[in-house]
Amino acid sequence: MSKGEETKEKILHQAAELFNQQGYAGSSISDIMRVTGLQKGGIYNHFKSKDELALLAFDYAIAQIKQHYRVALRSKRHAIERLQAIIDVFRSFVDNPIIKGGCPLLNTAIESDDTHPQLRDRTQQAMNSWRDMICLIIQKGIEKGEIRSEVDADEVATIIISTLEGAVMMSKLYQDSIHMERVIKHLNNYIETYLQI
Template identity: 30%
Template sequence: MNRKRVIEIAANLFLEMGFLYTSMDELVRVSKVSKSNVYYHFSNKEEILESVVDYWIAMYNYAMEEVLNQQQFSVEQRVIMFLTHLSQGVQEREFKGGCPFITLAIQCPAQAIQLKERIGMFFTELQSKVSLLITQGIERGEFRNTIQPEEVAALFITNLEGALFIAETQKDATIIIKTVQQFMQLLR
């Protein structure tokens, strides 16, 4: 329970204050978990960062699996559901760390190569899932059959990351949904 609490608090503090600017003392203070208990679970802040990345991966994967399994809705409706979930998270974080993965990848120490690779694998897996959704849209007649799902999925993620960044800088989560709705129109 304490381990989970530290990870959840760190997940928000790293986005709000930055990994480098969040001290272990700040984690202890905000989480209300004793310093000895924090160090029982984590030997250093880098280990917490690894757990935070895993936390965000699990959160996104869970939300994406929910979308993939709701076959009764169109692909666009499912994507909008997923992005509505993301938008709510961005708003709850007061637009800090629009995309947690990019924010954390930029902030993590240069020697954290495996962590950056883990984030890269997350995007590879996300692209595969989006490609699957695009393929479903083609098969269901929602999208043109001339598009290439893998290429469209890569473009979609790039587009989404840009929308997340702009939403963060303009403090307007509606940009995320509007951008994706425009993107979906291009696929029809």
């Protein structure tokens, strides 16, 4: 990796954390300069605008999360194990966040809802990717006889994602991971009793 590429990745990582903690609207170019230690010209040497940086920083954050899912799923073959691995990875983000500030998907979805259409679209694409991953695991599990045939994959994806994201919000709000622990216990029970054959 060249020095320029290293600098660009450093900016992306630090901007992703800044946007995730303060929001896009709440982060100024001065804030970006402060966290990166670069002058405005150094930032704009790599990015055309704050908007471009926000989109690419979001992509960077999501790519980091996807990498953790890929690693966790690599050794899992059974659909139930794969779903539980997704839940375990998500749970690990509470204690050891990849990007400081909570779930970038949740934070960006809330902030960009009405204020930044491009960022909202990018967030929706990331959510679709997560939903698709869960649905594919369930569909393959049904085909292999590991998951009950009447299970609606999209419905289960909604339940898992909404429950996990709600637990992140409550855990952050109360600064207490008990909310995530309860959700993990509930989802694992739900998967084992409702989905598994």
